[in-house]
Amino acid sequence: MSPYFLDNTPVLEVILENPIMNKRFPSDGEALAVVDTGYEGFLLVPESIFHELSLEEFATDQRQLVLANGLSVRSVGTFGKVVLSSFKIRFDGFIEAVHGAEEIVAGTELIRNFTITLDYCVRKIEANKCK
Numbered sequence: 726m727s728p729y730f731l732d733n734t735p736v737l738e739v740i741l742e743n744p745i746m747n748k749r750f751p752s753d754g755e756a757l758a759v760v761d762t763g764y765e766g767f768l769l770v771p772e773s774i775f776h777e778l779s780l781e782e783f784a785t786d787q788r789q790l791v792l793a794n795g796l797s798v799r800s801v802g803t804f805g806k807v808v809l810s811s812f813k814i815r816f817d818g819f820i821e822a823v824h825g826a827e828e829i830v831a832g833t834e835l836i837r838n839f840t841i842t843l844d845y846c847v848r849k850i851e852a853n854k855c856k
Contacts, residue, residue, distance in 0.1 A: 727811050728760060728841070728850040735760040735843055735850055737831050740808035741770065741820065743778040750774050755810065756829055760841070763793055764832035767818030768807055769800070774829070775822035780805055788821065798823050807835060812854055814838075 728737045738755040742748070750756065758768070766788075775781060783803045790798050802821025809816070818834055842851040 728852045730845075730848045730850065731757065733845070737809065737836075737852075738811060739768075739829065739831065740810065741768070741774065741778060741829075742806040742808060742815075743780055744806055746779050746782070748778045750777055758829040758831040760836060761830045762833055762836070764830050765834065766790075766800075766802075766821060766832040767816075767834035768805075768820045769826055769830040769832065770820060770822050771826045771828070772822045772824060775801075775820070778805060778820075780820060780822075786819075790823065798825075807831075812852075814854065 728735055736757045737760055739758045740755055741750045780803050785801045785803045788800045790800050792798060800821040800823045802819050804817055805820040807816050807818060816835060816838065838855055839852045840855060
């Protein structure tokens with residue numbers, strides 16, 4: 726399924742992979758990622774998902790993130806794969822976790838590969854791969 730609105734939030738269905746250790750999240754189906762143009766990273770996940778994919782077993786980097794409310798938090802991350810089955814496409818990118826995160830967030834590093842039109846009036850999202 727293409728991106729859509731869940732209540733008033735634009736979401737995208739994703740599959741996360743650690744191809745080196747043959748791990749996948751979720752184990753069945755797809756998970757929802759909030760589309761957030763204010764997050765400049767690739768993908769932010771809850772710590773539980775980061776550990777479920779065993780991403781902490783690789784060399785990780787730490788970054789300082791500034792949240793919308795002005796708070797500064799430290800993330801830990803490494804590279805993994807995101808599958809967008811509705812577009813039949815896979816992307817490698819920096820997947821990071823922050824203590825207290827409760828949802829998967831797709832940032833501008835991921836969505837820069839698309840032309841996205843959000844129409845809140847009719848609650849419609851159009852997304853097309855960049856050429």
